[in-house]
Amino acid sequence: MKAQIGLDRLTGLIAFARTASLGSYTAAARDLSVSPSAVSKSVQRLEEHFGLRLFSRTTRSLTLTPEGRELYERALRVIREVEDIEQAAVASRGEPSGTLKVTAPLPIGVNILAPALPAFRERYPKLVVDLRLGDQFADIIEQGIDVAIRVGNLADSRLVSKPLGPHRICTFASPGYLARKGKPRNIDDLVNHDCVNFRYQSSGQALRWPFQVGERVVEITPDATMTIDVSDAVAVTLAAGGGIGISPTYVAAPFVQRGELVPVFPEHAVDRFVITALWPESRRGNPNVKAFVDFLQEVFPVPAPWDVIVESSANAER
Template sequence: MSSLDWASARAQPAGIIKIAATLPVGVHILGAARPGFTKSFPKVSVDLRLGDRYVDLIEEGVDVAVRVGNPGDTRFIARQLALHRIWAFASPGYLKERGTPTHPSELLKHDCVSFRYQATGLEAVWPFLIGGKLLEFAPSPKLVIDASDAIATALASGAGIGLSATYIAAPYVRRGELVPVMYDFAYDRFHLHALWPESRWSNPAVKAFVAFLKEVFPSPMPWDSLVASYASDSAG
């Protein structure tokens, strides 16, 4: 093998890369996309670590993290992937019985299902864009859950109205189990980002995975488009 061939072989993505992500992102997006990455790069094995706790990439030897919100830590290189869209949803049965709210102020008359952060124990506020301004609503919920998937399941069973990420709600919407409501007031507060330590960028497998994330998060996001189309249909 010539020196050029040897250099090319060494540059091929190979080995194990450790990826950290929140549980919902890992389950609904990265887990489903991983076979495509493995097919393109058969010599790379992915160690996918999911959870809601903060992961110190350097201390725990993580190559790439996918996080929701402001990357914050300047020690890492960050790449914006997509909007993390959160919309309000309810089941058709609940809306038939209780009516469909057309404005956030009407939520006071409805059963609300709220999310509690496991890391802090705090309930998430509900952000709405009203009159061009961000307004935060803190409901008196009938049900509080600390797992995003469980919220979608509860809403589909008729528990009330709640917020869900579009990538979690999209399958329920497609099956007719959830309906987006008040989408005109949805406020896109956060983005999804990929982060990695600068020292990891020399690893061809890391470069390959970061590049692959562009395919995983196309613009527009397919789950956003699906939910938006159902929102438009229900409004019409």
């Protein structure tokens, strides 16, 4: 007769799989809402039970051993089966309830999703929303994410996608800066101005500024006086008179509405990518996911309110 698997071993498998997926005990602990020491101890007990080293450990990293890699693949299959059972149970309830895990880039989460969540919760009081913000792309299936918001339509046959709206970017500056330094007459005139650039946290690369010129998009890399890796911080710096910078319209719109920023070269603004909602194929019939995706259609109307604000400001400047 086979021995029954204990609860501690199931806990250990989950802790091990999350650690392997995310690369550290700290990240796994954050994902599982427990302490890093709890995750570490669960993995250690699993290693002791199997008599195997699952990770090669250094002071800076965890790397799967060959035995750990094999167990990781098996553990993922078990976890996905459990999640399929959970999704079937949720779908049978019909009414949105339980926990909805959502991930989004920081600027979209802060400027668009977070202000809208109270209205969503009021509509579905039995739902608990777990919103995770960050620009690093992760495997949403491995992390048990229900809905991911991403910039760009990322092809993955395991995921269902729905475009929400354009990721429109434009150059902005404060009225005070333009009064002091003058408004640039054309794109080439940017060399005579203080430019504040954005740097991607994921790659460390500075943004090449795109401008729609006729039928084509022209890109330049300005000589920046400041480079910042958070979009909201770029907007705050510009509003404080730091120079001319490029920003998504949904980040800049509140500053424009308060008169702290004005668009520069609005005629050259670019719909850079598409903001997209993604969710696992296995959650297609999930009432929580359906309710949230339907709600996102209200959050991203056409035209988007942030684009209307920027366009109205540009028209007033003409």
